[in-house]
Amino acid sequence: MIPFAYNHTGGCDRACCLKIQDLTVRIGSDTILDHVNLHMHCGQIVALIGPNGAGKSTLLKCILGQREYEGSITFHPAGGGTGKLRIGYVPQSPTFDRGDPVSVLDLFACCIGRRPAFLKPKKAMREKVLACLANVHGESLIDKRVGALSGGELQRVLLALALEPMPNILILDEPLSGVDVEGMELLMDMLDEIRKRFDLSILMTTHDFSMLEKYVDQVVLIREKVLAKGAPLEVLNSDAFYQAFHMGGGAAQ
Amino acid sequence: MSLWYAICSLIPTDFLSLDFMKNALLAVLIMTPLFGILSTMIVTGRMSFFSDALGHSGFTGIAVGVLCGAAFPIYWAVGLAVLFALLFSYVRSRTSQSADTLIGVFSSTAVALGIFIATLGGGSFTKFNKYLIGDILSVTPREIGLLAAVLLAVAVLWVFASNRLVLTAVHPALASSRGISTARYETLFTVCIAVVVTLAMSWVGLMVINSLLVLPAAAARNIARNLREYHRYSILGALVCGLLGLITSYYIGSSAGAAIALYLALFFTITFALRKTRA
Numbered sequence: 001m002i003p004f005a006y007n008h009t010g011g012c013d014r015a016c017c018l019k020i021q022d023l024t025v026r027i028g029s030d031t032i033l034d035h036v037n038l039h040m041h042c043g044q045i046v047a048l049i050g051p052n053g054a055g056k057s058t059l060l061k062c063i064l065g066q067r068e069y070e071g072s073i074t075f076h077p078a079g080g081g082t083g084k085l086r087i088g089y090v091p092q093s094p095t096f097d098r099g100d101p102v103s104v105l106d107l108f109a110c111c112i113g114r115r116p117a118f119l120k121p122k123k124a125m126r127e128k129v130l131a132c133l134a135n136v137h138g139e140s141l142i143d144k145r146v147g148a149l150s151g152g153e154l155q156r157v158l159l160a161l162a163l164e165p166m167p168n169i170l171i172l173d174e175p176l177s178g179v180d181v182e183g184m185e186l187l188m189d190m191l192d193e194i195r196k197r198f199d200l201s202i203l204m205t206t207h208d209f210s211m212l213e214k215y216v217d218q219v220v221l222i223r224e225k226v227l228a229k230g231a232p233l234e235v236l237n238s239d240a241f242y243q244a245f246h247m248g249g250g251a252a253q
Numbered sequence: 254m255s256l257w258y259a260i261c262s263l264i265p266t267d268f269l270s271l272d273f274m275k276n277a278l279l280a281v282l283i284m285t286p287l288f289g290i291l292s293t294m295i296v297t298g299r300m301s302f303f304s305d306a307l308g309h310s311g312f313t314g315i316a317v318g319v320l321c322g323a324a325f326p327i328y329w330a331v332g333l334a335v336l337f338a339l340l341f342s343y344v345r346s347r348t349s350q351s352a353d354t355l356i357g358v359f360s361s362t363a364v365a366l367g368i369f370i371a372t373l374g375g376g377s378f379t380k381f382n383k384y385l386i387g388d389i390l391s392v393t394p395r396e397i398g399l400l401a402a403v404l405l406a407v408a409v410l411w412v413f414a415s416n417r418l419v420l421t422a423v424h425p426a427l428a429s430s431r432g433i434s435t436a437r438y439e440t441l442f443t444v445c446i447a448v449v450v451t452l453a454m455s456w457v458g459l460m461v462i463n464s465l466l467v468l469p470a471a472a473a474r475n476i477a478r479n480l481r482e483y484h485r486y487s488i489l490g491a492l493v494c495g496l497l498g499l500i501t502s503y504y505i506g507s508s509a510g511a512a513i514a515l516y517l518a519l520f521f522t523i524t525f526a527l528r529k530t531r532a
Contacts, residue, residue: 089430101477110416118484
């Protein structure tokens with residue numbers, strides 16, 4: 001069914017992996033995703049690309065457990081067996097109201113603390129948040145309001161939040177949109193560092209193809225089904241890529 | 254209550270010489286912090302029009318209650334407002350129409366139904382005026398007890414759920430990715446507003462009640478840099494404006510609800526002028 005050889009994904013020789021098999025999503029009589037297969041290892045960065053409405057967000061929602069699907073999504077931790085998958089999710093930004101009186105510290109306290117965030121935060125919480133922010137070199141952002149952060153700063157804060165508690169897989173929805181070129185380099189360098197340090201897999205959707213070759217291990221092109229997957233250059237030079245993005249194909253209105 | 258009267262009589266002012274003023278003062282002291290707390294979440298969750306619509310549905314409930322000859326039509330109002338809130342949440346989760354459109358649909362239906370029932374058989378509308386304008390001086394010790402219970406319930410809710418409520422309000426996608434059932438928390442909060450709005454309606458007045466739910470937090474947002482300051486300014490602002498409004502209405506003889514709302518508007522104006530200072 002899939003005319004592209006994939007050299008990355010034969011057997012599972014690495015320690016841990018996420019396997020998506022025959023994933024199908026239907027809304028009424030429309031098929032949003034059709035028998036999608038995807039296989040990623042720890043320490044890999046996988047980019048999900050495809051035209052608008054191709055089902056990228058739907059696929060992410062399935063992995064996050066926010067959407068019903070047919071097929072299976074399984075996670076195998078290091079050492080064999082099946083384990084509970086812990087996901088860190090960085091939603092598409094920016095969606096905070098610019099006027100929200102919520103500081104970065106408040107946001108963390110709301111997510112990871114039991115003590116109500118409208119009370120004075122304990123010293124221990126502040127130190128914990130500083131430690132989280134250190135993962136993304138963002139300690140100085142702790143007292144800023146989330147609405148006052150730049151696009152890149154907000155991405156880093158959300159990234160730090162997604163890493164607490166430490167997940168097995170990190171999912172980022174369009175992390176590069178609304179971020180300038182320098183910010184992109186910074187963010188991708190950071191992701192690269194994180195996956196090496198914590199040995200986790202990173203799955204991201206993107207519309208920016210300039211970063212793929214330098215940072216990404218596997219590119220998956222989807223439109224309803226997987227059209228191509230493999231190394232960045234392989235996918236970017238494929239006929240399927242050309243058809244999906246240049247000819248418009250069935251997606252053109 | 255006798256304890257409260259004893260405390261009041263220690264303050265030598267003619268303002269507190271009458272029992273109904275003592276009642277009103279206590280009601281304001283309980284009600285304004287309650288509005289201050291709820292206000293923060295209403296404004297963050299962009300629900301200011303929703304709370305307005307709930308007041309309208311409460312009015313329909315009163316009309317139904319009066320029609321049925323109920324001794325306390327206010328309970329009908331609470332019941333109908335809760336039903337309205339649940340129905341609204343249900344419809345919103347099943348349509349792609351925007352929230353403000355739906356609020357318009359619900360609000361106008363509620364008002365039309367209320368007026369229709371109130372004027373059924375050529376009935377006079379004037380007996381409903383007290384719900385439109387409100388009269389804080391009519392509050393009874395029994396009702397004050399009810400208000401105190403609601404304040405306690407909201408305070409408990411805030412201690413246990415405010416983190417998740419805040420997260421749901423500021424970023425629903427982030428909240429649900431962290432395992433929070435956003436729909437459940439939204440519904441819980443709307444029911445909470447429904448109860449408070451309809452209970453307070455007959456003392457504050459339907460026409461100005463929304464100012465109490467929106468202005469404290471709106472003013473606090475101008476200057477607050479974090480959640481702590483936001484809550485503090487909102488609650489203190491509501492409390493101070495409530496007291497000033499009650500005192501002013503006593504000496505001038507105007508509606509207390511309106512006076513409180515005007516003080517809150519002044520509070521907003523002042524914080525608006527100071528807003529540059531925040532980081």
